[in-house]
Each structure stands twice: as structure tokens, then as C-alpha cells.
Amino acid sequence: MKRRSLLAAMAALPCPAFAQSWTPERPIRLIIPFAAGGSTDVTARLVAQALGERLGQPVVAENRPGAGGNIGAEAAARAAPDGHTLFMAVSGILAANKALYKTLPFDPLRDFAPISQVAVIPxxxxxxxxxxxxxxxxxxxxxxxxxxxxxxxxxxxxxxxxxxxxxxxxxxxxxxxxxxxxxxxxxxxxxxxxxxxxxxxxxxxxxxxxxxxxxxxxxxxxxxxxxxxxxxxxxxxTIPGFAIPLWNGIVAPAGTPIPAVNRLSAEIGAALRSDALLRRLAEQGSEPAPSTPEDFANFIRAEIPRWAEIVRVSGATAD
The missing domain is CATH 3.40.190.10 (Periplasmic binding protein-like II)
Known part of the structure; x- marks a missing residue:
């Protein structure tokens, strides 16, 4: 994403000052579907720290690896939808797995409330x-x-x-x-x-x-x-037309109150606009890509058929 486009997208995000009607009552759990030390884990912990500082409550990272991220996704989908459980999702879980697995213990569209995309990673x-x-x-x-x-x-x-x-x-x-x-x-x-x-x-x-x-x-x-x-x-x-970037974002269990979704999205966007987090992500080669809940939901819907085609062409299977 070009810097001018990135700044324009960030400017369109909701301002935290207009999303103060929900406040967490206790520490927030952020489920990470992969082992500690990986890309998703590193980015999630950076966001968790910044988000916790903005909310005034700790955001505690919890690694739940296995089954291509499906174990962590199922745990998040079944959690209480009260704003105190979040899930660090990636393109594979929310888009590709629907084509890779015959059955999933969750539905990427029905069982989650999109909050904000976080980053694009090469x-x-x-x-x-x-x-x-x-x-x-x-x-x-x-x-x-x-x-x-x-x-x-x-x-x-x-x-x-x-x-x-x-x-x-x-x-x-x-x-x-x-x-x-x-x-x-x-x-x-x-x-x-x-x-x-x-x-x-x-x-x-x-x-x-x-x-x-x-x-x-x-x-x-x-x-x-x-x-x-x-x-x-x-x-x-070397292979003209080849491109398969990775993206991640934060979702909550479906049914999470809209005020909580909006407050969390606004604070994540503000954190991703901060110089400190922008610098840390740039050091890792990641491009911040915050979004509104509506834009993230539309993005996920568009990504599912795109990744289904990638799965088809690659011949990859998971079952």
C-alpha cells in the first residue's frame, strides 16, 4: 500500500473519541492460533500491548496452535461475545481454510465479528x-x-x-x-x-x-x-503473475456488542497510526492496514473466493 493511500485509509477510520460508549471491565484475552515466536504471534503481541495501554486493561496473549489455526479459531468462536475475547486471524483461517477442509468447526463469516484488519506481510x-x-x-x-x-x-x-x-x-x-x-x-x-x-x-x-x-x-x-x-x-x-501476500486482522466472537466492536476497532486503528507501532511493523517488513469493521467484513467476503482459486491451482489439501 502506497503511503498516500495508507494515510487516506487511516484518516477514514473512526476516531476513538467517538467510540467511548464501551469500556472493558477486566483483562482482554487475545487468542493467537499459532506457536509463540512466529509472524502472527509477534504482530499480535505488539498490537496487544498498544491496545492494552489505550484501553486501560491488559490484553493477554494466549497461544492456541494446531490444525492450521482451526483450534484457536474454534476456541475464539465459542467464547462469550462480550468484548473480552479477541482472535488474531490470518488469511488462511478466514479465507483459505473454507476451501481446504471438508468440514470446519466454525464458519468464518457467521461465527466472527470483524473488528479491524491489522497488516499485510510478505x-x-x-x-x-x-x-x-x-x-x-x-x-x-x-x-x-x-x-x-x-x-x-x-x-x-x-x-x-x-x-x-x-x-x-x-x-x-x-x-x-x-x-x-x-x-x-x-x-x-x-x-x-x-x-x-x-x-x-x-x-x-x-x-x-x-x-x-x-x-x-x-x-x-x-x-x-x-x-x-x-x-x-x-x-x-521468475514466474509472471505470481503473488500471494499474507494478511492478518482481529475479530471477536459473533454477537459481540456493536459498541465494543466499534471501540476496539477505533483503538486498534489509533494504535496502528502511532509512530512506535508503525516503526516496529516497518522493521519487520509489514504494512499496517487498519480498517473499519464493515470494510474488514467486506474484505473477508472478497478474499474467500480468491483463496479458493489459489487452493485449486496449488492442489493443496489439508484433510
């Missing part, structure tokens, strides 16, 4: 430096010569790491083996240890390892190069 294809490839064409050639012998990790079936890698393999015409983990951080740890060979990870989870020379970056999955790694090409520069 995925970065990285390999272990011991792998004898230095760029994306080299990885494709290496994998074509070894069908079914190159594996990749993910944060679980149906996550953006899974779908980005599966779509890349499908578009490149190569056969890769999927190794699901319970979060992106453990997948990155095993990649550095040489137990797997590749991941398409949210940039925030691997930027430190890349800068330390522990992982080799090959390409970003977004339409444009990352400002943090301008020398790293996009996948689209």
Missing part, C-alpha cells in the same frame, strides 16, 4: 545455505532434477506458508514434499538445522536469520520487492 522463500542454489531459477532446476526429494516446511496445513509453497511448486512444475509444523518459528528452526530445505515464511520470522547469514533468501511472494530486502527479487520476476 512471504519470503528461503533455503538452508548448504543447499547448492543461489536463486529461484536455481531452486527450480535443482528440484526438477530431484522430484519428490526436496521438502518444505509450513506453519501447518492451509497456512500461508503451505499455500505459497504449494502454489509456487505448481506454477514452477516441480514436486516438493510438504512438512507441516505447529507454527512458523519451529519450521524456521528446523530449516536452519538442515532438517528441511525450504520455507516460504512471513518475512518477520526469518529476517534476523537472513541478516545473520543463517538462511539464504531467494524471492518474496508479494507483487513488489520488500523495502527491507530490495535486492531480493519477487517470485513474479
Amino acid at each position: 512471504n519470503l522463500i528461503v533455503v538452508n545455505p548448504e543447499l547448492p542454489v543461489r536463486d529461484l531459477p536455481g531452486l527450480i532446476a535443482y528440484a526438477k532434477a530431484r522430484p519428490g526429494q526436496v521438502n518444505y516446511g509450513s506453519a501447518g496445513s492451509g497456512t500461508s506458508l503451505h499455500l505459497a509453497s504449494a502454489l509456487f511448486a505448481a506454477k514452477a512444475g516441480i514436486a516438493l514434499v510438504h512438512i507441516p509444523y505447529r507454527g512458523g518459528a519451529p519450521a524456521a528452526t528446523d530449516l536452519m538445522a538442515g532438517k528441511i530445505q525450504m520455507i516460504a515464511s512471513p518475512l518477520v520470522e526469518v529476517i534476523g536469520a537472513v541478516q545473520a547469514g543463517q538462511l539464504r533468501p531467494l524471492a518474496v511472494t508479494t507483487p513488489h520487492r520488500s523495502a527491507l530486502l530490495p535486492e531480493v527479487p519477487t517470485v513474479g520476476e
Whole structure:
């Protein structure tokens, strides 16, 4: 998102001064559907701290990983809709999983009240430096010569790491083996240890390892190069038209009172406009994308068919 467009979008958000009719009565629980240390966890905790300071109540992070985020999503959907339970959702859970799983223990549209989108995050294809490839064409050639012998990790079936890698393999015409983990951080740890060979990870989870020379970056999955790694090409520069960015946002259980939804959305938007949080997200390569509840709901509706097509083309399955 261009800076001018971002500022215009932020200006359109509700002002906290007009959303004061609801106040939390106790600490708020923020359910995070992946393991600690991953992209979703890092961003959620930054937002939780800033939101808690604005609300005057702690926002307590609770990791509930497993099943591609569905375990945490089900827990959030079944929580009391009183404004004191929030869920840090991602594109896989609210959009892709509907096409990946035959049955879900929740409905992404019916069971949640959208509050605000939070950020857009590029995925970065990285390999272990011991792998004898230095760029994306080299990885494709290496994998074509070894069908079914190159594996990749993910944060679980149906996550953006899974779908980005599966779509890349499908578009490149190569056969890769999927190794699901319970979060992106453990997948990155095993990649550095040489137990797997590749991941398409949210940039925030691997930027430190890349800068330390522990992982080799090959390409970003977004339409444009990352400002943090301008020398790293996009996948689209090798495979024209390829783009699969990750997004996240905060929702509450369906039935959460509208005053609570509006107050929470306004405060999240204000936090994302703060210099401190803007700087922290930029350091991770993330682009803040706050929205109104209505805009986030419309965005999710539009994303479900788009991700269904990504699932279809990639051939990815989760059941």
C-alpha cells in the first residue's frame, strides 16, 4: 500500500473519541492460533500491548496452535461475545481454510465479528545455505532434477506458508514434499538445522536469520520487492503473475456488542497510526492496514473466493 493511500485509509477510520460508549471491565484475552515466536504471534503481541495501554486493561496473549489455526479459531468462536475475547486471524483461517477442509468447526463469516484488519506481510522463500542454489531459477532446476526429494516446511496445513509453497511448486512444475509444523518459528528452526530445505515464511520470522547469514533468501511472494530486502527479487520476476501476500486482522466472537466492536476497532486503528507501532511493523517488513469493521467484513467476503482459486491451482489439501 502506497503511503498516500495508507494515510487516506487511516484518516477514514473512526476516531476513538467517538467510540467511548464501551469500556472493558477486566483483562482482554487475545487468542493467537499459532506457536509463540512466529509472524502472527509477534504482530499480535505488539498490537496487544498498544491496545492494552489505550484501553486501560491488559490484553493477554494466549497461544492456541494446531490444525492450521482451526483450534484457536474454534476456541475464539465459542467464547462469550462480550468484548473480552479477541482472535488474531490470518488469511488462511478466514479465507483459505473454507476451501481446504471438508468440514470446519466454525464458519468464518457467521461465527466472527470483524473488528479491524491489522497488516499485510510478505512471504519470503528461503533455503538452508548448504543447499547448492543461489536463486529461484536455481531452486527450480535443482528440484526438477530431484522430484519428490526436496521438502518444505509450513506453519501447518492451509497456512500461508503451505499455500505459497504449494502454489509456487505448481506454477514452477516441480514436486516438493510438504512438512507441516505447529507454527512458523519451529519450521524456521528446523530449516536452519538442515532438517528441511525450504520455507516460504512471513518475512518477520526469518529476517534476523537472513541478516545473520543463517538462511539464504531467494524471492518474496508479494507483487513488489520488500523495502527491507530490495535486492531480493519477487517470485513474479521468475514466474509472471505470481503473488500471494499474507494478511492478518482481529475479530471477536459473533454477537459481540456493536459498541465494543466499534471501540476496539477505533483503538486498534489509533494504535496502528502511532509512530512506535508503525516503526516496529516497518522493521519487520509489514504494512499496517487498519480498517473499519464493515470494510474488514467486506474484505473477508472478497478474499474467500480468491483463496479458493489459489487452493485449486496449488492442489493443496489439508484433510
